[in-house]
Amino acid sequence: MKLYSSEHHFDYPWTTITAANWQKYPNEMSSHVIGVDVLRREVYPETKILRTERLITCKQPVPKWLSMLTGGDNISYVREVSEVDLVNRTLTLRSNNMTMNHLLSVYEVVVYRPDPEDPNRTIFKQEAEITAYASFRRLCDKIEDFSVERFGQNALKGKIGFEGVLHYLDSEWIENRYLKHVRKELNVVTQEATEIVSDVTKKTSVILSEVNELTSEVISEVAGKTSGAIQEVSEKTSSVLSEVTDITSKTNSVLYQVTRLVKGGIFRGSND
Template sequence: MKFVSSQCSFDYPWNYVSASAWKKYPNEMSSHVVAVDVLRREVNPETGILTTERLITCRQPIPRWLLAIVGGRDTSYVREVSEVDPVKKTLTLRSCNLTMNHLLSVNEICTYSPDTSDFSKTVFNQVARIEAYATFQRLCNKIEDWSVERFRQNAAIGKLGFESVLQKLANTVPEGMFKEVSTA
């Protein structure tokens, strides 16, 4: 089992980033994401929390040795459940792979929250647990190492892609529309 984590900051307020997250895909940097389908969306009337369940379809090259094990598929599916809490000002995304989960489990949690020292910025935290299941530990290690490297590459590309989406949307949104105000 391996863990991957990262943190970064976006130079936009939380209201803007959390609203823009729904437009993250497609983008020119993350061409491996080919479809995003909303399966369920509901608002809790007591808490105001918006919960959304999505199916994300990805297509990316997989090494030959891994294709031999999994049957030659380059299309995979990910289930994502997100919660937007307007009171705590958090957007939390939990995702897990549906494809090949008998061989490899990838569970990721991403959170977007206001930067408490600068409300014009948003802090992004990402944590993933990657675990391979195979008869031989050496094979598990090889699958996990490859998956960690691919995860890191996709995360870096995803950040660049989301930055471009944020920039494009910033050019179309009236100035001040998403201005963040401290409630403290």
């Protein structure tokens, strides 16, 4: 049995890493992974653990001397059980190859946890146990050496590929968040505008109806007063006219009498 281990970090927060873990494949550096399937997934509310069983399908070129032992098929299957522990903030992935495992067994444990010194960084720890079961010691060594070397190469490729996915998802999330924000602001502005418009409309209609009422009141008052005044004037005019007529007729009768008296010489006689 041989061990492989490595440790490095990602410049992304732990939560981002765990979310990206579900969307890790396909990425251009891990083209050997051709399928990822969720076989079982359970949430444990008491411990806040999400446990997932996945089937990872790989298409990997196998060296000729090894494929003679294993048969020609270069599709291999890996089973992975992972746990997201929200309380302890760890993502642990344990995986085992299911193909060719009578010859070679690879058991890998990967743990992601937040960097205690920097919450925007995530520490990645990978450990693998590689065991070859072939009967010749030297063949075993050779297979193990090849596998360790291969594991190291793939681990590096995996990291680079994952970085690519993280970069893509991060910008996508920022965009989405920004869009959501803009949409929210727009909604608020629209609502405010609608409120203002409806308020203005309401006020305008109140003012208009008030103006209408006042106008009609003024008109009816003016009309009332005008007709009263006209009537009064006409009444007064007619009374004045009748007075004038009266006076005229009185004047006429006085003039008549004066004329008669003058004609009759009354003045003369009385002066005598």
